[in-house]
Amino acid sequence: MLNEKIKKLKISSTLALVVKAKELKDQGKRVISLSVGEPDFPTPEYIKEAGIKAIRGNKTKYTMASGIKELREALIKVYEREQGYRFNLNEIMIHPGSKFSIFLIANVLLSEKDRVLIPKPYWVSYPEIVKFTGATPVFIDSWNGKNFYYKFEDYLPEIKKGIKLFILSSPSNPTGIIMKEEELEKLLKAAIEYDFYLLVDECYRRIIYDNSEYPSPLKIFPEAKDRVLISGSFSKTFAMTGWRVGFTFGPEEIINYMKILQSHSTSNPATPSQYAALVALTDEKDEIEKMVREYERRRDLAYSLLKKIPKIKITKPEGAFYLFPYVKDAIKGKFKNTYEFSEHLIEKFHVVVVPGEAFGTEGFIRISYAASEEDIREGISKIAEAING
Ligand SMILES: Cc1ncc(COP(=O)(O)O)c(C=O)c1O
Structure with missing residues (x-):
């Protein structure tokens, strides 16, 4: 008999679409992928060099399970400079990717009786990670019929019923929305x-x-320090998805248990990756900011193209590299739901997007603009054709 908790986990509902896209590619068809969750830029050269140098310099052995001290120190400095709060060395640890940070936090904090509040649309892994601990995910919609927002008052009734954890993705995957400072403070x-x-x-x-300020939780309200866990990653900012480096800032007691769990599971994140991440951070080059400005340019382009499609409602993202338009009215009478629409987009137009169902919200599609301008233009024009045709 298998473990009861593992049986509750679902394989990603988008897997069948990924398989279809791959089949088409294997047949030599041009497939336009607007579904990827990673930068389309290669890892910058100075970071690659740092990784190579680390390997050549024999930085190839185990490190402390919580990660090398230099990287933890560098992250503390950056966080203090950018977000106005100074953690100490026992309040941070490094992981093989931030997904593992979330996995450890959930497993250290949650037991079967606990409820976890997750705003919808959510990042696909949150509910599955929570279910694996035996706790119960509780969802609240952040779509108000016109746009997305995070509004504290909407969460309050569920909070009052008792929750152990609230998981906030900000800037959000899939909407790109950042929680506003006033709402974050209330939370x-x-x-x-x-x-x-x-x-x-x-x-x-x-x-x-748009030169937005990211509201830093502990600058706004440092009194909540013992209640806040911050999960960060090198994957997206530095185009380092495959290197697997993420981190957590949080209360010392929780970090201590996370270290124990990491030491008995993955051990340390790959050593050369940690040294490459250290250089990524301490010797940051202009190209990091240039990538962000390029995403911004593509966001403007994709947003303006989508806005022209009748009956689509769309919130302008403030960050990340996704758009999450509401297409339910536009596809009404033609497709049963957004999963079917996405299937049709692949089969007839060879365009891959992720249906809203994957994020707990039918009626939307997620379009990633971590793609070339040509693909964005052609992909969105085919989406329009699929809707109008
Ligand atoms: C919202 C969100 N959190 C966490 C992750 C995990 O990133 P990584 O494990 O590569 O650091 C992702 C990756 O897609 C994400 O979109």
């Missing part, structure tokens, strides 16, 4: 009043547009 105050933890998944924090 932080509530974390103390109603005794829950707030996990802020900041993996897109550096990819933000």
